[in-house]
Amino acid sequence: xxxxxxxxxxxxxxxxxxxxxxxxxxxxxxxxxxxxxxxxxxxxxxxxxxxxxxxxxxxxxxxxxxxxxxxxxxxxxxxxxxxxxxxxxxxxxxxxxxxxxxxxxxxxxxxxxxxxxxxxxxxxxxxxxxxxxxxxxxxxxxxxxxxxxxxxxxxxxxxxxxxxxxxxxxxxxxxxxxxxxxxxxxxxxxxxxxxxxxxxxxxxxxxxxxxxxxxxxxxxxxxxxxxxxxxxxxxxxxxxxxxxxxxxx
Ligand SMILES: *[C@@H]1O[C@H](CO)[C@@H](O)[C@H](O)[C@H]1NC(C)=O
Ligand SMILES: *[C@@H]1O[C@H](CO)[C@@H](O)[C@H](O)[C@H]1NC(C)=O
Ligand SMILES: *[C@@H]1O[C@H](CO)[C@@H](O)[C@H](O)[C@H]1NC(C)=O
Ligand SMILES: *[C@@H]1O[C@H](CO)[C@@H](O)[C@H](O)[C@H]1NC(C)=O
Numbered sequence: 048x049x050x051x052x053x054x055x056x057x058x059x060x061x062x063x064x065x066x067x068x069x070x071x072x073x074x075x076x077x078x079x080x081x082x083x084x085x086x087x088x089x090x091x092x093x094x095x096x097x098x099x100x101x102x103x104x105x106x107x108x109x110x111x112x113x114x115x116x117x118x119x120x121x122x123x124x125x126x127x128x129x130x131x132x133x134x135x136x137x138x139x140x141x142x143x144x145x146x147x148x149x150x151x152x153x154x155x156x157x158x159x160x161x162x163x164x165x166x167x168x169x170x171x172x173x174x175x176x177x178x179x180x181x182x183x184x185x186x187x188x189x190x191x192x193x194x195x196x197x198x199x200x201x202x203x204x205x206x207x208x209x210x211x212x213x214x215x216x217x218x219x220x221x222x223x224x225x226x227x228x229x230x231x232x233x234x235x236x237x238x239x240x241x242x243x244x245x246x247x248x249x250x251x252x253x254x255x256x257x258x259x260x261x262x263x264x265x266x267x268x269x270x271x272x273x274x275x276x277x278x279x280x281x282x283x284x285x286x287x288x289x290x291x292x293x294x295x296x
Pocket of ligand 1: 099103152160
């Protein structure tokens, strides 16, 4: 993480950028605009992979390339519920400082200020705020704005653990449990018996959200290998448990 200057937390830096500057003279000349792709307010990516958060600015009626008069102050912040604002990348006075794994897609100077995040972790999920201030050589603000993109990092289900709850005797009930320790979005669970013959289970004996399978009034023919599969939109993983129904009391 990039540290803000001593005594000035990242959140007040952002405030300086967004509020403080609005007190300055209004931008002269062409209309400044900061853009993110329309309709792209949520970006999804897989854990371990990389993602680009696209953002760029324009001055109406001008070419996309940065002009020699421009002095860019750029910051990318991460906002997460219940956590302090985190500075992910800053480009100030021609110097780029960045958190590990974060970089600009285009070398500066560029009006395309897209952020690349590599080796994504689940905890990189959150709202990324791109904050841009453009000044001319005299130090006059020519435009400032900020835009937010939401990133959701998906994690395939980690191998679940299967357990037998209860004592499997003829005529009794048992529950098979299945739980994956990590999955984003949350995994759904399926149970089937794979041996000696295949049998697939559904609600109400199966609770796909909790992973519990209720087996009632056991008979010896219900013995076998029960396989649970935890699945979400980016992957799946399985475990199994062997049920041996004893006839003894
Ligand atoms: C800026 O770069 C991003 C990422 O490469 C791209 O998706 C976007 O179209 C670019 N914007 C412009 C105006 O070229
Ligand atoms: C097994 O489950 C059924 C239905 O939920 C219940 O009526 C019965 O009392 C249970 N049997 C035992 C031995 O717990
Ligand atoms: C339990 O199963 C046995 C045979 O497997 C059956 O005769 C009995 O009626 C069942 N009991 C209940 C409560 O369903
Ligand atoms: C049950 O799980 C073990 C590993 O835990 C695996 O080697 C075996 O193939 C599984 N059996 C079935 C029927 O899925």
